[in-house]
Amino acid sequence: MSDEKDNLPAVSAGDEPNGQVQLAEPIPDPGIEPHEHRITDIDPLAADRVERQVSTMFTLAGLLALGSCVAYFAIPRDATIEFGPLTGNANNMTLGLTVGLALFLIGAGAIQWAKKLMVDNEISEERHDAGSSPEQRADIIQGFQQGVEESGFTRRKMIRRSLIGAMGLLGLPAIVFLRDLGPLPGRSLYNTIWAKGIRVVNDVTLRPIKPSDLVVGQLVNAAPANLAPIEEESPVEYQNAKAKAAVIVVRIAPDQIRPKAGRENWGVDGILCYSKICTHVGCPISLYEQTTHHVLCPCHQSTFDLADGAKVIFGPAARPLPQLPLAVDAEGYLIAQNGFDEPVGASFWERG
């Protein structure tokens, strides 16, 4: 069949550039295939057997529905089944199995009935054009024009224009009234609750951290000491503050650290502190690889090198994690020299 292009047909491109449908060509339409009888059409015994199958399915379905009600009351809420892969809550499983099977059997019975017993002669129905007929079109156009004429919509321009204007302006309150959905961002994306002198505390034990608590290679999830007290006042403020203030504190052998210019004194004995909030879309980065001092964000796998100013070495994040300058207070605990000098978390337009 290398010459198929020669077959390009004896149909005119004309008005229908894609050729005409000539279904009955080259093979004439043979009509509906002769109906083949099913065994249930011929053998009354087979038909009776199917009837019994179908009614058995329906009866079982009814019994299972009853059974599910019994199970609802009879099986304690906390009972469990332990049977190989069928391990789990007994109440959940029995309710689901009985109701599920009941539903399934009703469906299976109905389908079996349709396939085996109902008359299966194919029938044909004519289609009609989706569009309206020319007469209908003429009618409706005439009716519409008469309506427009009688309303004077086209003639009375002032009415028309003022109405269109008013309807358009009604869209404004629909938008303006949504203004109170939220406050304006203001400076809130730039600030965290970190500030000069705030102690760095372990985010679980809430204990302040001494440099001697950390060995080289160790990473601790930490928070500002002023975070926990907020929870008492306002759980919402607490969550919001936590979503920006979470940090990681890591101790790296000082000779491996390549501090960025101006950040030479931001660490304490190789202890560095970075924002835990990924600069990509704000997930908390949390997978730390001790030997390479890389952290990886489990959401989109952005990888940061903590020894190199948390530079992005792989993945979709574009900026290093912001670094928190550390110092030690009079009692020897780690504190922040200052807040973050840039917004933490995902980028935003006006961030610069």
Place this chain on the structure above:
Amino acid sequence: MATKEFPPPVKWVDDRLGIGKIGKKNLRKVFPDHWSFMLGEIALYSFIILILTGIFLTFWFRPSMADVEYQGSYSLLKGLHMSEAYASTLDISFDVRGGLLMRQIHHWAAVLFIAAMMVHLLRIFFTGAFRKPRELNWVIGFTMLFLGIIEGFIGYGLPDDLLSGTGLRITQGMIQASPVIGSYLTFFIFGGEFPGDDMVSRFFTVHVLLIPGLILALVTAHLFLVVYHKHTQYPGPACACKNVVGYPLMPVYMAKAGGFFFVVFGITALMGALMQINPVWLYGPYNPAEVTAGSQPDWYMGWLEGSVRIMPGFESHFWGVTLSWNLLIPALIVPPLFVTVVALYPFIEGWITGDKREHHLLDRPRNMPTRTGIGAAFITFYGLLWIGGGNDVVATHFGISLNHVTWFLRFAVFIGPVLAFWITRRIAISLQRADNDRLLHGLESGIIVRLPHGEYIEKHTPISKYEAYALTARDRTLPLEIGPETDENGVAAPRRGLTKIRAALSRFYFADSVQKPTSEEIEEAHAHGDHEDHAHAEELDDAARDQITKH
């Protein structure tokens, strides 16, 4: 049984609503039979299941982010502070009988709903069921798919567990990175800073009222149009453009489709009983400072997640603003572009082919090689992004470097679709040739005959006239003609450039497609065939032998 009057209650209703008139048209309405026509049904039925189980869940779910101390019966979380939303989800799972079952059916049905819509969409695409007059129904269906995905994602966010909170955090970060209005948009959507205490109650309203309402309205329109246009059918004996051949609604489809609803419901209920999904009690309450490794969204968000994951980290800083290409491209440009092309595909193809006829007969995918190739390219693109959404899971499961998986995908999303297009198109064309061989030469019977002069030939049996008709009941396709440069008065044809592009695209669509044989070709081939079967050595001159070996 030959009564002429409705039974009294039916008559009562008919007197008021005229149900007889509606019933007369539709009671014995004919639907064609094919397994692929059930896919849309699965979507419809899962939607009904979602409404039923969803209503059950709303009786106990409290869409509030108020802080509570959990005192329910799941001992591992007792005494922990969490949102009311999460606590009530735990109550549904552990204290309401049947609650866990309904939650799991709801979640499984949601997963199935979107999967069924997507496979249904592919069926419509590959068979060309979106062509005139059904383009708008394609758009309606597509809109439902789009809404369904948003609906599913928001539902996944409601329990306020660690996993769902992480998903919302990612969404929030993406919105925040949108150009110009990003930060304002997230403050309006989330009622201030993330996470705040508004998102669950707001998303709840969207999830149980706004989107289901829209989908319900669209489902109604979708089904109305199916009834109005009548169902498409595959080409086959007696199936012409102007009719529909199949079984009547009453009784066959009432039993089959009605029964199928129960089957789908039954299977999702069994899944809810036996297969755990989204065990939120294992994840714990949302904490913006925590996330677990291997966090995965529901499957239908995977491709978006992948698109974001494999994007390299580009960002521009200029004039005091930040433009995050690393989110703009994978989240705000590529996916909307992709879905827009899919949504508008019927109009794009219609313009290229210049086809303005009504189509009620479906194409076999092989008979539209270019369209089928395009579909395969889209699937490949989607599939590769989807793999990207699980790049960490792929890396850990197969013991390969995450970075290598990502780098592979960064190139594969461009190369893969092209390869898939080309291979699929060639396969379709080969299948067309195979069809033509079947028509012209019949089936290989497996009977080898030795001719008196020593040559072996295999006998071919002709296919039935029904099959032959089904194979040939399709259009002859012809690329759009470009037309003369000027008309008879020497006036240049308008919009010449556009017409040229269109003609080129049309050639791309049709030029390599194999045409069905003409009746002369079939006659000639059959004459040869008969000749072969009754061949006698003395009749075979050299020329005839040449012809036999050619086949």
